[in-house]
Amino acid sequence: MATELTQLSAAEIAAAVASGATSAVEVTQAHLDRIIAVDEDVHAFLYVAGLGALAAAEDVDRKRAAGEPLGPLAGVPLALKDVLTTKDMPTTCGSKILEGWQPPYDATITERLRQAGVVILGKTNMDEFAMGSSTENSAFGTSHNPWDLSRVPGGSSGGSSAAVAAYEAPLGIGTDTGGSIRQPAAVCGIVGMKPTYGGSSRYGLVAFASSLDTPGPLTRTVLDAALLHEAISGHDWRDSTSVDAPVPPVVAAARQADVSGLRIGVVAEFSGEGYQAGVLARFNESVELLESLGAKVVEVSCPHFTYALPAYYLVAPSECSSNLARFDAMRYGLRIGDDGVASADEVMSVTREAGFGAEVKRRIMLGTYALSSGYYDAYYGKAQQVRTLICRDFDAAFEQVDVLISPTTPTTAFPIGERADDPLAMYLADLCTIPSNLAGNAAISVPCGLAPEDGLPVGLQVMAPALADDRTYLVAAALEAALEQRWGGPLLAQAKGLAR
Amino acid sequence: MACMSITRDEVAHLARLSRLALSDAELEHLAGQLDQIISAVARVQEVAAEGIPPMTHAVPVVNVFRDDTEVLCLTPEQALSGAPAEEQGRFRVPRILTED
Numbered sequence A: 001m002a003t004e005l006t007q008l009s010a011a012e013i014a015a016a017v018a019s020g021a022t023s024a025v026e027v028t029q030a031h032l033d034r035i036i037a038v039d040e041d042v043h044a045f046l047y048v049a050g051l052g053a054l055a056a057a058e059d060v061d062r063k064r065a066a067g068e069p070l071g072p073l074a075g076v077p078l079a080l081k082d083v084l085t086t087k088d089m090p091t092t093c094g095s096k097i098l099e100g101w102q103p104p105y106d107a108t109i110t111e112r113l114r115q116a117g118v119v120i121l122g123k124t125n126m127d128e129f130a131m132g133s134s135t136e137n138s139a140f141g142t143s144h145n146p147w148d149l150s151r152v153p154g155g156s157s158g159g160s161s162a163a164v165a166a167y168e169a170p171l172g173i174g175t176d177t178g179g180s181i182r183q184p185a186a187v188c189g190i191v192g193m194k195p196t197y198g199g200s201s202r203y204g205l206v207a208f209a210s211s212l213d214t215p216g217p218l219t220r221t222v223l224d225a226a227l228l229h230e231a232i233s234g235h236d237w238r239d240s241t242s243v244d245a246p247v248p249p250v251v252a253a254a255r256q257a258d259v260s261g262l263r264i265g266v267v268a269e270f271s272g273e274g275y276q277a278g279v280l281a282r283f284n285e286s287v288e289l290l291e292s293l294g295a296k297v298v299e300v301s302c303p304h305f306t307y308a309l310p311a312y313y314l315v316a317p318s319e320c321s322s323n324l325a326r327f328d329a330m331r332y333g334l335r336i337g338d339d340g341v342a343s344a345d346e347v348m349s350v351t352r353e354a355g356f357g358a359e360v361k362r363r364i365m366l367g368t369y370a371l372s373s374g375y376y377d378a379y380y381g382k383a384q385q386v387r388t389l390i391c392r393d394f395d396a397a398f399e400q401v402d403v404l405i406s407p408t409t410p411t412t413a414f415p416i417g418e419r420a421d422d423p424l425a426m427y428l429a430d431l432c433t434i435p436s437n438l439a440g441n442a443a444i445s446v447p448c449g450l451a452p453e454d455g456l457p458v459g460l461q462v463m464a465p466a467l468a469d470d471r472t473y474l475v476a477a478a479l480e481a482a483l484e485q486r487w488g489g490p491l492l493a494q495a496k497g498l499a500r
Numbered sequence B: 001m002a003c004m005s006i007t008r009d010e011v012a013h014l015a016r017l018s019r020l021a022l023s024d025a026e027l028e029h030l031a032g033q034l035d036q037i038i039s040a041v042a043r044v045q046e047v048a049a050e051g052i053p054p055m056t057h058a059v060p061v062v063n064v065f066r067d068d069t070e071v072l073c074l075t076p077e078q079a080l081s082g083a084p085a086e087e088q089g090r091f092r093v094p095r096i097l098t099e100d
Helices: A002-007 A010-019 A024-042 A050-065 A108-115 A158-165 A182-188 A222-232 A250-256 A277-292 A303-326 A344-355 A358-371 A377-400 A423-430 A434-439 A469-487 B008-017 B024-046
Strands: A045-048 A077-081 A119-124 A171-176 A191-194 A214-219 A263-267 A296-300 A403-407 A442-450 A457-464
Touching (some): A002 A024, A010 A024, A010 A222, A024 A045, A024 A158, A045 A158, A050 A119, A119 A158, A158 A182, A171 A191, A182 A191, A182 A457, A191 A222, A214 A222, A263 A277, A263 A377, A277 A296, A296 A377, A303 A377, A377 A434, A377 B024, B008 B024
Parallel strands (some): A077 A171, A263 A403
Antiparallel strands (some): A191 A442
């Protein structure tokens, strides 16, 4: 029974707990056992809250026994990215500067998960302060791709994506600033959704680039992503950029799974040189499949998308250099060099030097440069104008089509170490995902097969206008159903490693 | 504006502004990498963007206020719970002024 429980989807677990076929405690124990069995190899978790998880599960079981109403995800275990604050678990952001920090409050996402009866198993590994595409920038070691342990699980939400792909949890929460949910989902063969900016609260999400950061779900099925999306979404007065609008009907769309008559645009710019042959082959097959399901597919040009990557690497580091100024060794986190003689300024500089890793320092320096007087107009100012042009490309495209699609990533999971000291090569992993962050709209990644040359998962990205998140679920769910029929089961069933 | 290569002195200045006590080896390594990255991101300057308004944020929200109701905030103990050093219920920090 224990193995079977970890194979279930979140929707199936919730139904089994609600009906009494199993208990939340049994489900939680099965996943804790799975973590013990495989996480030494996967290294998805930075902290496992065994007792806390079992207590949360007991609470769900007690409510059920008392006949109290249970939410649609009550009793389902979840892996939480270590960038969201938790008052009963440390929050490190994968950084030495926050090692051992115990926040005094819960993030809104954390709070909503607890209220929904979701069982938080622990905190997952990530690139330091969410800067990276591989988890190699974590100060606490690299996570491994469950399909092939010598490969990266993507990033920055690589811990959560690896945990979900390795059946350590059916649900994961990630955050997406330039692709940090969708890219790891794609390379781990799972589903990852970046909601519309402001659709999910940033309160208690340790800020990297505030105008881009968006929390969202990582799951093995499209329906599970929609259920988790709905559970964490909605207006939050504590986040001044939270959208005060109804949550899009994502669960209904995931159940509807119908693309007949839907107008789908293939982004012309995301193909050709730099794209792995097997990625394009799987993508093109999926396009044909969507057509056979009744969608009207056309090619759409978004000429400024080719400038999204350079614009992002000015906007995001600029915001990061400002946001990370809060790590000043004064109120929380690491402080070193305080010998009673050194000044606050010196202690700050020595602490930040010791506490931040190479990529974080690079981005702080780059952002400081882009914002310096004399360079501001040529770099940050220009990048902000490009951001407007990218939004206009989206607006023009969405007049012709209902959604846009592209490969999620140009390549499959790359070997650990391959791009570790080549920042520009690493940045290319987010080539296709960045436009949706800059525009603040909704985008999902759904598995669309294995690249024949390496047998690794390929993701297909669906982008929709802001607050039309439900459209991405319509397409992702329809494609998932059609592909699983073709494959004779989920993609993860084809994995040879720990992803099964 | 033409993109110019970044000098080691400039990198040292940026490190100072960023409050990062970088080692000499790091300065050297970063100068090369930043130069490469800046050349790559300078591609945004190719875009014809005259008269295009800058975009700072995806959601056009202004003057966001919450309801004027009392809500609980952190207690002093909670606020100090992560302090590297505290004294008499306050954050203790290294000296801020230099002795002249």
